[in-house]
Amino acid sequence: MATTTSTPAASGAIERLQSRSEGQWAVVFRRFRRHRLAMASLAILIIIFGASILAPWIAPFPRDEIGLNRTRLPPMSADPVTGQLHILGTDHLGRDFFTRVIYAARVSLMVAISVTTLVAIIGSILGLLSGFFGGWVDNTISRIMEFVATIPDLPILLILSAIMIQNADLIVLPSWIIGPVAWIMAVPNREATQVALLILVLASLGWVGVARLMRGMVLQVREMQYIESARALGGSSAWILFKHVFPNAFPPLIVAFTLGLNGALVSEVAISFLGFGVQDPTPTWGNMMGFATSYMFNHPWMPLIPGLPIFLCSLAFNFIGDGLRDALDPRLKL
């Protein structure tokens, strides 16, 4: 909790006075800004995210350029032949680590974002429908959620992605999936298939949490008087659902989204590390970690290079989630 110069009671009063003139989101942002760790996390994420977006322009070397005379160079060392600088050194095939880390950021972060977005969309739709309509809709969706929740996460994730990835050549995905994925991740089309498959696998199992959250929120909001008055004024179900119920259930969804980003990132890293995710020429932090660990006994800096971004992003998502939770909770006086 951030400290303020005035007493808590006084700042609370000031806040109540101010919030009449400013919008809801301005209040949230002002409260969020007080969470210093969350702001620092946001800054770090913006830097890493920016680097990943600009990867094709700021990368000093081609992504897959192998150099067998310059393998496993330590950070800040020069190429023995051309004399070019490798800021973070090179990997076991002599590929530039800095280049690969920022391309990997693109894949790892974009996988996390796409998975969480898909999960949020599927989860909210199912949760809203289930909570709002009740009856057989609620029954069916709840039974499916219970069933998916019983299956242990990691084993089923590993099995699904292993089966998918090992047979990625046999699976043909439509070009309207492959095209955008390849463009967003900055990878060639043939590498995009496995990334897309991994996204689908992660999203297909992750929606239960969001759906449960939304269902609970809707059940709570549904009983409120303003919903009753909206209905009395003749609002249709769809109108009430999207105009009144969804905005009220939105804040916890944002927090779940941020924390979900961490979950998806960690899952992708773990699966790729174990060898069932995105395969080698396409870099991700997970598969880079997998290679780096096998050389760590003689080259102890190698696992740090993909490891630190994982560490930073994972902490950052959690801090931001924490900050947002505080900022969005109107009962909490900051």
Next chain:
Amino acid sequence: MTTYLVRRLIQMVIVTILSAMLGYSLLYLAPGGPLLFLQQIQNTGQRRVTEEDIARLKARYELDLYLPIRFTRWLAGFPAGPIQIGGVNLIPPDTVVGCAIPGQVRLRYPDGTVEIREEGCVRAVTLADLAERRTSRGILFGDFGLSQQISRDRPISDLLMSRLPYTIQLMGVSTLLAILIGVPIGIYSAVRQYSRFDYAMTGITFVGSSLPTLFMGVMAILVFSVLAKDAGLPYLPSGGAQGIRNYEIPWIGTVQAGSALDRTLRFIMPCAVLTFFNIASWSRFIRSSMLEVLRQDYVRTARAKGVRERAVIMKHALRNALIPFVTLLAGVLPTLVAGAAVTESVFNWPGMGRLLVDALSNSDYTVAMAILFISTVLVLIGYLISDILYTVVDPRIRLT
């Protein structure tokens, strides 16, 4: 209570069969497997693979049976041969249940092209033929069939049993340690809310629960094995549950491979990483549950009566704070057996999680399915136990 239990057990059986069907359909859809291996032999041209070879291999892995029959045999070991009651056949024993060698039809099109299409059946498999085969007792009864790749033709249950002790050791000790350390931390943080101790612990547990175990594991190896060894300090050996050859550790001396000391040293790091990760979740859970209880009226009443603070916390507050704890305990059961795939892989620990990873990288899907099935059943049993325990610790709750 009895009706509740009966209803729950029926539900559990239904969910188990559903998840088995899901698992089996994944298994069935997965390409690869033994026939691919035969095709590779054919492609290298070492040996001509005859129809008989294919039929034999298909029979061995039951690929020649119709899918529903194959599924029931996999699930419950039924039918194991002609279906009889008291020596009388219920269904004629020559009922066709599969096809050993498919018939080939040559289609000649008017434009001269020829297509060979599989149609009909040259040699069918009947119920009577099944009696001659090895029939598994079915996964519902603990028979998971044979491993196809990892250890060729050994029963999967043997494979699981050889890994199980390692996983139970690792998960059991780390969970126990986490509870023993995490619960007191949680209680103390709640009692002294917003104290320096609380802030420090909240910070540490926040970091502990948000860091991936993969990162913590690799960093532990880096610091305590690699860097400590390079610096000439005593270090912890990493990888595996026991060493292959003897090694020297400064200050301690020679460590015999496979000795109790060797095993202990190798156990410390994976156990510590999992413990740290679990402490975070246990202590946060107990802290919030304790804070909730401390606000209750009966705690204030106890204080007002003049009960000593220690007794208020231990007797009045803690006992009630531990009620939701039961739900967490139920979640421990499946992890105790299924293990932690990532941590076990990082430390090369030969447990169940590692077995799952090995099975998947060798396309040995039957082993993977067995692990998935066992952990699903354990999750269900865990739910049931936690519901029953709830009525024990909280008499207000009645199951109906």
